[in-house]
Amino acid sequence: MKKLLLILSAVATATVAQAQTVIDFNTPGELASDFAGFSNFSQSATGGLSNSGSVTLTNSSQIAVYQTGQDITGVDNGTFGMYFQYNGADTAGRPFSIGITSGASDTYSNSGTTTGTDLRLVLFGAGSGDNYGLQLINNGASFATSLANVTLVDGDWYYIALNIGGISGGDFTGISGDLFASDDAGNLGAGLKILDNGGTGGYIQTSSLTADSDAYVFFGGQNPTTRGAAVADNLTFAIPEPTSAALLIGAAGLLALRRRR
Numbered sequence: 089m090k091k092l093l094l095i096l097s098a099v100a101t102a103t104v105a106q107a108q109t110v111i112d113f114n115t116p117g118e119l120a121s122d123f124a125g126f127s128n129f130s131q132s133a134t135g136g137l138s139n140s141g142s143v144t145l146t147n148s149s150q151i152a153v154y155q156t157g158q159d160i161t162g163v164d165n166g167t168f169g170m171y172f173q174y175n176g177a178d179t180a181g182r183p184f185s186i187g188i189t190s191g192a193s194d195t196y197s198n199s200g201t202t203t204g205t206d207l208r209l210v211l212f213g214a215g216s217g218d219n220y221g222l223q224l225i226n227n228g229a230s231f232a233t234s235l236a237n238v239t240l241v242d243g244d245w246y247y248i249a250l251n252i253g254g255i256s257g258g259d260f261t262g263i264s265g266d267l268f269a270s271d272d273a274g275n276l277g278a279g280l281k282i283l284d285n286g287g288t289g290g291y292i293q294t295s296s297l298t299a300d301s302d303a304y305v306f307f308g309g310q311n312p313t314t315r316g317a318a319v320a321d322n323l324t325f326a327i328p329e330p331t332s333a334a335l336l337i338g339a340a341g342l343l344a345l346r347r348r349r
Contacts, residue, residue, distance in 0.1 A: 138272065145320055151307060163328070174246060189206040190206065227295065251263065264283060
């Protein structure tokens with residue numbers, strides 16, 4: 089029996105999901121050394137969650153691209169998220185985005201699109217005031233937009249997250265977006281908005297990124313400081329791989345064989 093338990097333990101270890109990565113910008117120079125594609129963002133030793141390190145966003149249509157490529161070909165319930173502080177500005181346009189792109193140096197154009205293939209979630213506003221919604225964009229084209237009816241509060245923190253359920257036949261499946269309230273220590277509060285195809289499990293989009301072993305996580309915005317975002321912190325992403333059904337079936341077979349004996 090002890091031998092069987094050791095075998096099952098090894099199977100469980102082999103199917104553990106990939107750990108979450110958190111970039112907290114508490115180390116001086118983290119933005120400059122680990123990101124590219126930006127020119128006017130700056131890192132500060134204060135101003136972030138718990139008044140630790142953060143990134144100050146400036147009036148510039150650009151993104152900061154994390155330079156370590158991520159293999160997303162086996163993504164299973166992956167999440168890409170980041171905290172931002174609202175600055176009470178005009179909501180017109182897209183003040184903040186989080187997503188993945190094909191190139192390590194992709195940057196925003198004036199229209200808010202990237203120069204390569206990308207999938208992103210955008211904080212979306214229309215007109216003046218503090219009302220926001222969410223928008224999902226695939227390769228520069230919007231495929232889902234929520235009503236802009238969430239009222240954000242000047243100086244408050246929020247968490248925005250792009251979720252991908254999986255990959256099937258070259259399509260991303262289960263794509264959704266979330267917007268949460270947060271305190272200044274990063275503790276999530278109420279869920280303010282979800283964009284998930286009416287609760288039916290998320291959207292499906294065809295993308296060449298589904299076969300990309302070097303996808304790059306990015307954050308940024310189209311004129312962020314004049315349109316709703318001032319400071320960003322704690323870029324967080326987890327890209328778990330699917331549980332190996334073959335290994336589990338093998339373990340079940342070993343257990344059945346042991347019982348027969």
